[in-house]
Amino acid sequence: MCKSHFTPIQCILPPYLTDKLVDSQDKNLSKIAVNTKFRSFRLRSDREFFKNTSPTEQAILCAVARKPTKIPALKMEVYSCNKKASTTDAKLLWNSSSPKLPTDKDAKNVINAGTGTWKFYYDLFGRNSIDNLGLTIQQYIHYDKKYDNAFWDGRRMIFGDGDGTIFGSFTTDIDVIGHELTHGVTQYEANLEYHLQSGALNESFSDVFGILIKQRMLNEDVKQSNWLIGENVLLGNKYALRSMKEPGTGYRNHPELGDDPQPGTMDEFVKLPDTASGDWGGVHYNSGISNFAFYVAAFNMGGFAWEKAGKIWYAALTDKASLKKNATFSDLRKLTIKIAGQLYGVKSLETKAVKDGWNAAKVK
Amino acid sequence: MRITLLRTGGIIPVTKKAEKNVDWTSDELSELIKVIKNEEGAGQKRDATGYQLKYNAGTFSIDWEKIPAKYKKTFEELKDDLAIVKP
Numbered sequence: 001m002c003k004s005h006f007t008p009i010q011c012i013l014p015p016y017l018t019d020k021l022v023d024s025q026d027k028n029l030s031k032i033a034v035n036t037k038f039r040s041f042r043l044r045s046d047r048e049f050f051k052n053t054s055p056t057e058q059a060i061l062c063a064v065a066r067k068p069t070k071i072p073a074l075k076m077e078v079y080s081c082n083k084k085a086s087t088t089d090a091k092l093l094w095n096s097s098s099p100k101l102p103t104d105k106d107a108k109n110v111i112n113a114g115t116g117t118w119k120f121y122y123d124l125f126g127r128n129s130i131d132n133l134g135l136t137i138q139q140y141i142h143y144d145k146k147y148d149n150a151f152w153d154g155r156r157m158i159f160g161d162g163d164g165t166i167f168g169s170f171t172t173d174i175d176v177i178g179h180e181l182t183h184g185v186t187q188y189e190a191n192l193e194y195h196l197q198s199g200a201l202n203e204s205f206s207d208v209f210g211i212l213i214k215q216r217m218l219n220e221d222v223k224q225s226n227w228l229i230g231e232n233v234l235l236g237n238k239y240a241l242r243s244m245k246e247p248g249t250g251y252r253n254h255p256e257l258g259d260d261p262q263p264g265t266m267d268e269f270v271k272l273p274d275t276a277s278g279d280w281g282g283v284h285y286n287s288g289i290s291n292f293a294f295y296v297a298a299f300n301m302g303g304f305a306w307e308k309a310g311k312i313w314y315a316a317l318t319d320k321a322s323l324k325k326n327a328t329f330s331d332l333r334k335l336t337i338k339i340a341g342q343l344y345g346v347k348s349l350e351t352k353a354v355k356d357g358w359n360a361a362k363v364k
Numbered sequence: 365m366r367i368t369l370l371r372t373g374g375i376i377p378v379t380k381k382a383e384k385n386v387d388w389t390s391d392e393l394s395e396l397i398k399v400i401k402n403e404e405g406a407g408q409k410r411d412a413t414g415y416q417l418k419y420n421a422g423t424f425s426i427d428w429e430k431i432p433a434k435y436k437k438t439f440e441e442l443k444d445d446l447a448i449v450k451p
């Protein structure tokens with residue numbers, strides 16, 4: 001960039017003088033004048049554009065562009081539950097002010113992925129932690145004996161060690177850790193109700209950002225990623241918890257779990273009771289539908305999925321005015337197409353990719 | 365009487381089950397259920413697992429924390445025996 005870019009005369013010259021200076025014999029002065037004209041035009045057109053946007057459109061653009069002026073710092077604590085099914089007496093293993101990492105492998109895993117998750121949300125969207133207010137990320141490991149699960153309890157992440165036969169430690173996949181942390185982000189944003197279609201969307205947002213966090217940490221583009229969630233925690237080379245690329249193929253003929261029951265299209269929507277034993281209407285089943293829509297959209301856009309498709313999905317998740325707590329797949333379809341149009345143009349490749357994604361998932 | 369402990373939910377929904385014969389009377393079980401019965405609802409928990417107790421009167425969601433000391437050992441044994449219900 002040329003040094004004259006920052007010269008103060010650019011700010012105080014009236015337009016008629018700028019015009020004159022464009023024709024100046026002094027090459028430096030004419031260069032400054034052209035730059036000034038160009039910037040003035042851009043500022044005018046930006047103002048003109050913003051003047052005609054609705055409050056919702058402004059919220060979307062600001063959510064994507066906003067960055068706090070003071071650079072916040074990650075705050076994290078890692079506790080060990082020492083194989084007890086309670087967080088009450090958990091022991092603090094590490095906090096973000098300690099320079100030395102703990103020796104515990106699971107602690108290292110959650111610190112690594114938790115840091116990657118915080119950076120993902122901050123670097124790309126200016127989001128300061130789960131609540132965007134700098135909440136300390138609390139991760140509890142070694143929960144219960146052979147506990148084969150990870151969950152978000154409304155305030156913190158909790159990880160089990162797995163039974164060692166079917167499941168390994170639930171800290172071994174970046175995407176699983178990103179998934180749980182994103183449940184926190186969703187709670188502070190659209191707060192999608194955890195049942196039926198809105199619950200499936202809640203699950204899907206966690207998978208979407210879980211995979212994006214992993215892809216960014218591993219520097220994988222849409223073609224390099226295998227789009228698998230939990231490929232390590234479910235033991236055995238050919239198994240993963242879920243596949244976003246081909247829902248229903250995360251595991252097949254597993255000796256204990258059978259076949260992955262996720263549908264990838266709306267015509268295969270799974271109807272289950274809205275109870276705990278019915279997975280609240282199949283939230284972990286039907287999330288495959290919007291996962292697949294995201295995968296197709298991102299793949300068709302190409303490159304790094306977090307750059308465009310991720311930005312569109314994040315703008316949707318944080319648009320509380322448009323994405324209601326009881327939103328349906330169809331609602332998210334409409335909103336993501338609208339956002340893609342606003343960010344990239346209604347006739348853009350990106351908008352077409354989003355439409356193609358939802359069409360592939362047969363969501364109207 | 366035969367009782368069944370079920371565990372459902374999780375990041376991939378899996379049902380686990382364990383059974384046991386107990387010498388509790390129906391009245392005793394009814395009293396126990398009154399103490400440990402949980403209102404169904406995910407609240408703000410996501411991917412969480414939950415327990416249900418099943419016996420001849422029905423299936424009830426239970427709060428593990430509310431299990432009285434007297435019954436804790438039986439429930440812990442059941443929990444240790446939980447095995448995946450194959451689909």
Ligand SMILES: [Zn+2]
Pocket residue numbers: 179183203206375410411
């Ligand atoms: Zn989840």
